[in-house]
Each structure stands twice: as structure tokens, then as C-alpha cells.
Amino acid sequence: MMKVKNNNWLTLTLLLLAALIIFSGGASKIYAAGNNLDSDKDGIPNDVEKVYGTNPYAADSDGDGMNDKDDNNPVQLSNPIKENSSRDLQIRVKDARVEDNFDINHSDLPDHLQITLLNKGKKSLSNIELYYTITDKKTGVEESYYQKLNSEIAAGSELTLHFDNKIAKDHYSANMNGLYGSSTNGLIFDVYLHVKGYKTLNFKIEKDAGAAEVAD
Numbered sequence: 001m002m003k004v005k006n007n008n009w010l011t012l013t014l015l016l017l018a019a020l021i022i023f024s025g026g027a028s029k030i031y032a033a034g035n036n037l038d039s040d041k042d043g044i045p046n047d048v049e050k051v052y053g054t055n056p057y058a059a060d061s062d063g064d065g066m067n068d069k070d071d072n073n074p075v076q077l078s079n080p081i082k083e084n085s086s087r088d089l090q091i092r093v094k095d096a097r098v099e100d101n102f103d104i105n106h107s108d109l110p111d112h113l114q115i116t117l118l119n120k121g122k123k124s125l126s127n128i129e130l131y132y133t134i135t136d137k138k139t140g141v142e143e144s145y146y147q148k149l150n151s152e153i154a155a156g157s158e159l160t161l162h163f164d165n166k167i168a169k170d171h172y173s174a175n176m177n178g179l180y181g182s183s184t185n186g187l188i189f190d191v192y193l194h195v196k197g198y199k200t201l202n203f204k205i206e207k208d209a210g211a212a213e214v215a216d
Contacts, residue, residue: 043069053182055175057165063146075143075178079131081194089198090121094158098180098189098207112164113174113189113205119153126152130161131192134178137209138185143178185209 036045042059044052053075054068055061061068064077095116119125128149135142151170153159163174174180179187189205 042067050177053175053177055173055177058173058175061175061178062144063148075145075175077144077146079144079192080146081129081131081192081200083194083196083198083200085197085199087198089125089193089195089201090119090123091125091153091193091195091201092118092120093201093203094118095160096189096191096203096205098187098205112162113180114160114162115191115193116158116160117153117193118158119155122155124152124154125195127196128153129194131194133188133190134180135188135190136179136183136185137188139183141179141183143175145175147172180207 036047038045039056040059044054044056046056049056049068052068059067060071061074062071062077064071064080066074068074093115095114098113128151129147130149131144131146133142133144149161149172151159151161160170162168162171164171165173165176186209187207189207191203191205193201193203
């Protein structure tokens with residue numbers, strides 16, 4: 001029987017380790033060459049974000065300041081809005097709608113979260129922040145999101161906010177991999193709108209049961 005010297009064993013071990021490293025590297029390259037588009041550059045490919053239920057167009061899906069890759073609850077956070085003022089915010093919600101709702105004429109409404117606001121005051125309002133929860137009426141599962149908006153509402157004018165992932169003025173990100181894009185049950189949107197120095201405005205929107213939202 002042939003005996004292998006100790007140095008030969010060492011050589012074989014190193015060769016095996018090298019082969020493993022090359023194989024691992026090859027596997028990574030194969031994966032990288034596949035469908036691993038990462039639109040938000042958060043280190044999670046879009047197809048994996050779909051499995052996780054996170055937003056492929058926002059590295060921080062829930063807006064808590066933590067990258068989705070490092071967040072144990074990437075679509076849940078407590079309401080970060082803190083305000084002690086009792087001064088009423090001079091804004092009226094003229095319209096708030098989501099897909100599968102209908103207006104008074106029973107016409108279909110746009111297929112994304114859309115909020116139209118009227119500034120009834122004499123001052124232009126900016127630095128708006130929005131926090132909202134989405135609750136599945138059947139399962140009770142809840143998600144929550146926070147966003148600082150760069151929109152401004154001039155005195156006496158209207159502003160429509162769109163949450164549809166489009167890159168345009170007054171358009172903002174929306175997690176279509178979450179409840180809104182996956183659940184066919186009825187949903188409740190509980191929205192908190194805040195401008196510093198004013199009492200937080202709270203309102204609800206309901207989505208009827210039906211098809212899940214599909215991104216445009």
C-alpha cells in the first residue's frame with residue numbers, strides 16, 4: 001500500500017480548499033449573471049425582495065432609517081411622529097383612495113394610494129411627514145410605513161400625493177411586495193399626516209376585497 005507523506009496530505013488539503021473557493025466563486029458569478037437586479041442598491045436582489053415582502057425601490061422599506069438587509073422587521077415600525085401642539089392643521093383631505101374602491105358613481109378609482117389635500121390656511125406648508133399602517137381585515141396582519149415628503153402645499157391650493165414608485169414630482173415609493181400588492185382581502189389604511197407645529201391629522205382609507213394591487 002502506498003503511503004502518503006504528511007507534506008503530501010497538506011498539499012492535497014490546500015488543493016481541495018482552493019477548489020472549494022473556486023467553486024464558491026463560480027457559483028456566486030453564476031448567480032450574479034442571473035436575475036439579481038437590485039434597483040434600490042440595498043444588497044437584496046429584486047426577486048428576493050419579492051419573497052421577503054420588501055420594497056425593491058426603497059432600500060429602507062418602512063422608513064425607520066435602517067437598511068432592509070439589516071432590519072429584522074423591514075415593514076413594521078412604531079409611529080415616529082411626536083407632536084405636543086394642539087393647533088389644528090389647516091388641511092382638509094379632499095380625496096383619499098386606493099385600488100378596488102369606487103366613487104359615488106361606482107367608477108373605478110386609480111390603482112395606487114392617492115391622497116388629495118387642500119390647504120385652507122394662509123401659509124404655505126412643507127416638511128410634511130406621513131405615517132400609515134395597512135391592516136388586513138381578514139388575517140389581522142399589519143404593516144407600517146413612514147415617509148418624509150418633499151412636497152409643498154401653497155396657501156389656498158390643492159396637492160395630490162401619489163404612492164406609486166414613479167419618479168416624478170409629488171410621487172413617492174410604495175411597497176407593492178407587501179400587503180397592498182399581495183393580499184386579496186379587504187385592507188384598512190390608517191394614515192397620520194403631520195407638519196411640525198400642528199396637531200397630527202389622522203384619517204382612514206379602506207380597500208375592498210378583490211384582486212391584489214398590481215404595479216403599473
